Amino acid sequence: MMSDLLFYGLVTTLVLLSLLAVSLPNLLHGAIALIGSFFATAALYIMLQLEFVALSQIMLYIGGIIIFMLIIILLTSGLGQENRYMVKGRRRAAGAGVSALLLIGLLLTISQPSETLQKATLRAAPVTMDDIGFRLMATNKNGFIIPFEIISILLLVALVGAVVIARRDNGQEQES
Amino acid sequence: MDTSIWRPILYLIGFMAFAGVNAAWLGWAERKGAAHIQRRNGPKEVGPFGLWQPLADGIKLMTKQLLIPSGTDDILFRIAPILAMIPALTSMVVIPFSGNIQARSIDMSVLLIFALASIGMFAILLGGWASGNKYAVISAARVVSQSIAYEIPMLITVITIVMITGSTNLQDIALAQQGGFWHWNIFRLEGGHFVYMWIAFLIYFICSVAETNRAPFDMAEAESELVAGYMTEYGSMGFGLFMMGEYLNIVVGACMTTILFLGGWGSPFGFLPGIWWFLIKIYILIFTIIWIRWTYPRTQIYKLLNLSWKILIPFSLVNLLVTAAFIKVF
Numbered sequence: 001m002m003s004d005l006l007f008y009g010l011v012t013t014l015v016l017l018s019l020l021a022v023s024l025p026n027l028l029h030g031a032i033a034l035i036g037s038f039f040a041t042a043a044l045y046i047m048l049q050l051e052f053v054a055l056s057q058i059m060l061y062i063g064g065i066i067i068f069m070l071i072i073i074l075l076t077s078g079l080g081q082e083n084r085y086m087v088k089g090r091r092r093a094a095g096a097g098v099s100a101l102l103l104i105g106l107l108l109t110i111s112q113p114s115e116t117l118q119k120a121t122l123r124a125a126p127v128t129m130d131d132i133g134f135r136l137m138a139t140n141k142n143g144f145i146i147p148f149e150i151i152s153i154l155l156l157v158a159l160v161g162a163v164v165i166a167r168r169d170n171g172q173e174q175e176s
Numbered sequence: 177m178d179t180s181i182w183r184p185i186l187y188l189i190g191f192m193a194f195a196g197v198n199a200a201w202l203g204w205a206e207r208k209g210a211a212h213i214q215r216r217n218g219p220k221e222v223g224p225f226g227l228w229q230p231l232a233d234g235i236k237l238m239t240k241q242l243l244i245p246s247g248t249d250d251i252l253f254r255i256a257p258i259l260a261m262i263p264a265l266t267s268m269v270v271i272p273f274s275g276n277i278q279a280r281s282i283d284m285s286v287l288l289i290f291a292l293a294s295i296g297m298f299a300i301l302l303g304g305w306a307s308g309n310k311y312a313v314i315s316a317a318r319v320v321s322q323s324i325a326y327e328i329p330m331l332i333t334v335i336t337i338v339m340i341t342g343s344t345n346l347q348d349i350a351l352a353q354q355g356g357f358w359h360w361n362i363f364r365l366e367g368g369h370f371v372y373m374w375i376a377f378l379i380y381f382i383c384s385v386a387e388t389n390r391a392p393f394d395m396a397e398a399e400s401e402l403v404a405g406y407m408t409e410y411g412s413m414g415f416g417l418f419m420m421g422e423y424l425n426i427v428v429g430a431c432m433t434t435i436l437f438l439g440g441w442g443s444p445f446g447f448l449p450g451i452w453w454f455l456i457k458i459y460i461l462i463f464t465i466i467w468i469r470w471t472y473p474r475t476q477i478y479k480l481l482n483l484s485w486k487i488l489i490p491f492s493l494v495n496l497l498v499t500a501a502f503i504k505v506f
Contacts, residue, residue: 002181026249028249029251029252032302051283051284051288052287055288055291058291058292058295059294062291063294063295067320070301074305074316129284159489163485163486163490
């Protein structure tokens, strides 16, 4: 009962914020509505006991990508600048048609009881950090050891590269 | 009791009260501390030792007009101070104040805290930009670069702790350090392998001071260069909320340092219940942060970034490597 109420509250917030994100004339306000909708999604993940996914949602999408989006917006647009575009009637109709098709398709897929979907849901529900760690480091055919190692080396290279770039700048400063 | 609806409500009220009392009286503690360090008296008129000064300040801030200068981004200007408090308040949910005082123990609480810490500077960025003031915009840009630079060594240091403990649950990390101060992560005397952990503690503590924008790292509100940075245009309770957010961040930072390095609620000798030790430890840390602020002069922004990228990141990487090697060997 309680969790149902919470779920509907969260979903309403999610839909409202997503609508705001695409309809607000000010780009920055739109980005902030997008952040809100990401938070609502993270809360939904937590309700589904997918804590790792929720936290990566917050860390990667909000902490990483959105912050860079914000900086780009802040650097390129003026304060309170509004972008209003007139959309022609024909385009509006086309957009409505595409979204209606998508909605019908989704409704048809979800309303049909599918065995694979149910099985997948059951298997996915409580994922612990240990599971993820073992899966990432596994060397068998379900493992992700090679991409994991490549990414870790890539990140280390980026980090060391940043330090090297910073060092070189300072050296030139001292010489001149 | 566990499934009762009253439990979350009680915790919510408790956190709000804890946050409000801390935000108010840490302001008093800071003014008093600053005054005594500078051989002044500090607030002393309102109540004994000026103890009711926060109430007077609160009434004054709340009765002032909320002034929104023309040329600002109206909505963001109003939202930003509220956003300043949300990450710190949310992260209190997973902090174990004692063995049995914790709102919710989730498996990845360390990750949750640092995910929220990474969006802490968000409010400052928005507030600074919405003010439409050149000083405020510079301050907003500084906050982002500072926060990104200090997150890296901080997270790398936390990873070493997670590796030693083998868990990302704050409760487990604190439990692993119970039974006397020689078990704490900062000393780690019993095995003899990790005796150098005080270096990690030092790195972590410097990073947490820098993350909370405290002097000597308060580049965001450097009065000597930027008037008051992102707070320049804020008055009345907008300013008040930003200050409360700053103090809450300090409290959460102190809680995290206590749990990760100083044994959480564990008592060093074995008397007094855990919650008191936890509070004593966090207030000692908070006092240290205040002490540092009024002792050292402000650094400069490029020195600040150099400290992180050239000293703290290499040191924390080496620390990670050595710890990993020790775990593998012993």
